Amino acid sequence: VDKRDAKLSMAYISVAFIALAVGGLMGLLQTLVRSGKLELPGGINYYEILTAHGVLLGLGLTTYFILGFQFAAVSRTSGTLSSKARLSGWIGFIVMVIGTIFATWMILTNKATVLYTFYAPLQAHFLFYLGLTLLIVGSWIACGAMIATYIRWRKQNPGKPSPLLSFMVVVNSLLWIVCTLGVAGEVLFQLLPWSLGLVDTVNVLVSRTLFWYFGHPLVYFWLLPAYMAWYVIIPKIIGGKIFSDSLARLVFILFLLFSIPVGFHHQLTEPGIDASWKFVQVVLTFMVIIPSLMTAFSMFATFEMFGRAKGATGLFGWLKKLPWKDARFVVPFIGMVAFVPAGAGGIINASNQMDQVVHNTIWVTGHFHLTVATTVVLTFFGISYWLIPHLTGRVFTKAMNRLAIIQAVCWTIGMAFMSGSMHLEGLLGAPRRTAFTTYGNAQQALDWIPYQVAQAIGGSILFLGIVLIIVIVLNLAFFAPKGEQDFPVGEVAESAEKTPMVLENWKIWLTILAALILIAYTVPFMDMIQNAPPGSKGFKLW
């Protein structure tokens, strides 16, 4: 990666790790408070730190890391950014940082204690919403710069399939732009005017629906960069080949199509949405599971092909041939393994009847600590181990490699305790998002306490994991020996079929995407506006 692009990429990644350090500390405090082992000093309230934890990690760490990684990926595979694209990258970054400062300031002063899902009826100070708007606008500018670099490559190489990693970045950027339109609409037309006192009421159902139109694809915006690493980077690290370029592209296109029109699966218990529309979106949710199953297949194929080429025999002999001492492989691999139960949990959530049991219980919190906080985050750590030294002109030493494996083991044990007990406690009916209470010593609530203590133990082990990753990142950024660290990009296996160009025909995919969104949302949205509660004003949006 060109040095100037490396600086840009590092700027984003640095903010991501600052968000991890602060957000992680909030997480530790939270598990201790919830288990009844700690009372927060100075009148700080539990929901304030819960909001800080969710926003800094769910929206801050992820978005900054992803954009930093994607800039490096585009620069590495589609060529050095043009000066205009790089400038846009920096403008996007500055706008995002200003937005993040506003939002964090409001949260830390208890003026935006609205949780990371921030939809109505909880209301925040308008500066919080302004901050979020800037965060989104900044990210659009950044994504625009990446897409422009891809377009330049395609113009220079007519008729050829683009580099796989750049293609994937474009899909994820498009997914992000289309899904953030929903939350931008919610913030601009509902939350900002409401927080400024320009309107008295807002339609809560519309607010929640616009949020979840964004909120579900958001989780795939987190997941796809991890998949980029699994498909393109991991094969090179292990010394193997990408199983199929076409399959990888098809998987990404399926995510683009099916990750957006599914927000209702977060609203299955929501009154005001007709059951038949929920059914339609649940069917689409099951469609979005398919590309993950294809990914599992593809990963197994890559590993098996590699192992057999190295002479492995028997059903699972190839497992022994994988580089178990290389943190760049092992850490994301643990993430992959975690995604097996995590994905199964997602399928449970998506099933209407079973969701009635787990919805709004701490099971859901357990689900997303396995998906985003284990699968995705461990893969991001695995990426950092080669990306940061690559960008800073240093090397990932053997000592750091050892520490990275210890870090991952620590993370896995901590998360097993924390997320495992969250799942079990959820099945016993414990609600999510509540501070410590025994509900007047009700027996059911007393039965939850051992699980909450287990969560606190897991949370403390995880915090040790955060300290270790910060030590490693600081080492890679400032102290590791100078040298050259490779940015690994895999090659496609000779046996793979030629990539059909239709996979890069954006007109087709964006048209289908628009049609799916319109089918899934138009009628229910009209219902929500027509049936708006009495007292609603204007376009009945508020």
Ligand code: HAS
């Ligand atoms: Fe989810 C709630 C359904 C995936 C994140 N989810 C959430 C929330 C978050 C979140 C943050 O339908 C909470 C939102 C809130 O605050 O309210 N989720 C799904 C489904 C999937 C899914 C169907 N979720 C994710 C991912 C996330 C994420 C990914 C973050 C990155 N989720 C739901 C639903 C709810 C929900 C409902 C709402 C619940 C409610 O009531 O509120 C699917 O995409 C999952 C498919 C995945 C698989 C796994 C494939 C396995 C692979 C690994 C291969 C392993 C290898 C190595 C090769 C089918 C690819 C193995 C080696 C060995 C040796 C074993």
